[in-house]
Amino acid sequence: MRVDVVSIFPDYLSVLDLSLVGKARQRGLLDLRVHDLRGWTTDRHRTVDDTPFGGGAGMVMRPDVWGTALDEVLEPGARLILPTPSGEVFTQRHAESLASADQLVFACGRYEGIDARVAEHYRDAGVTVHELSIGDYVLNGGEVASLVMIEAVARLIPGMVGNPDSLVEESHGAAGLLEYPVYTKPPSWADLEIPEVLLSGHHAKIERWRRDRALERTAQLRPDMIAALDVASLDKHDLAL
Numbered sequence: 001m002r003v004d005v006v007s008i009f010p011d012y013l014s015v016l017d018l019s020l021v022g023k024a025r026q027r028g029l030l031d032l033r034v035h036d037l038r039g040w041t042t043d044r045h046r047t048v049d050d051t052p053f054g055g056g057a058g059m060v061m062r063p064d065v066w067g068t069a070l071d072e073v074l075e076p077g078a079r080l081i082l083p084t085p086s087g088e089v090f091t092q093r094h095a096e097s098l099a100s101a102d103q104l105v106f107a108c109g110r111y112e113g114i115d116a117r118v119a120e121h122y123r124d125a126g127v128t129v130h131e132l133s134i135g136d137y138v139l140n141g142g143e144v145a146s147l148v149m150i151e152a153v154a155r156l157i158p159g160m161v162g163n164p165d166s167l168v169e170e171s172h173g174a175a176g177l178l179e180y181p182v183y184t185k186p187p188s189w190a191d192l193e194i195p196e197v198l199l200s201g202h203h204a205k206i207e208r209w210r211r212d213r214a215l216e217r218t219a220q221l222r223p224d225m226i227a228a229l230d231v232a233s234l235d236k237h238d239l240a241l
């Protein structure tokens with residue numbers, strides 16, 4: 001997979017050289033390219049923004065600069081991602097869908113956002129455009145959101161994580177539940193012990209205990225996820241909880 005990120009703060013993305021994503025690049029699983037939007041400006045001040053039509057505070061990012069950049073970066077079949085607080089909320093389902101793309105291009109907005117004609121222009125041109133939010137809070141731009149989405153997608157690329165089975169039991173994974181509580185050594189800490197069943201070696205009981213805790217935790221913290229569960233995926237024990 002090729003991933004391009006266009007930003008006026010390209011150094012913000014240097015963290016992608018580390019950890020999982022960094023290793024993926026070294027192993028050739030991920031072709032990550034970070035670009036400075038100002039590289040496509042033509043004036044001496046390298047201007048990327050201007051005042052909003054209709055008035056209002058702040059500045060809006062110019063469509064002509066973004067258009068020149070994206071025309072160069074987008075390859076046929078690429079998905080264009082516009083991180084924005086006014087977008088659809090990014091979920092694991094989006095990560096799974098985006099992980100199958102040949103190229104993802106993240107356009108990181110700053111100021112009050114990117115001129116709306118950019119999304120419109122590329123949709124009209126047949127490009128799949130995703131306007132995605134990572135949540136309801138204030139950020140200064142799209143760079144941090146892009147980091148979140150790139151990590152969520154990159155770890156799903158085949159060969160990225162050592163044990164693919166671990167992707168199934170994670171929170172928001174295939175089971176559609178939050179993850180059960182986990183424990184490790186020492187067996188006793190701060191006068192707190194390990195749940196007995198986890199020391200029993202009885203795998204069926206352990207599996208049952210873990211699913212019960214995942215269902216309980218999800219029901220308590222994320223009733224919306226319970227409501228979204230496929231009832232067919234629940235067994236009679238689940239339903240009795």
Ligand SMILES: Nc1ccc2ncsc2c1
Nearest residue numbers: 083084085133134139145
């Ligand atoms: N302020 C804010 C909140 C969420 C979000 N998601 C992508 S860019 C962004 C910006």
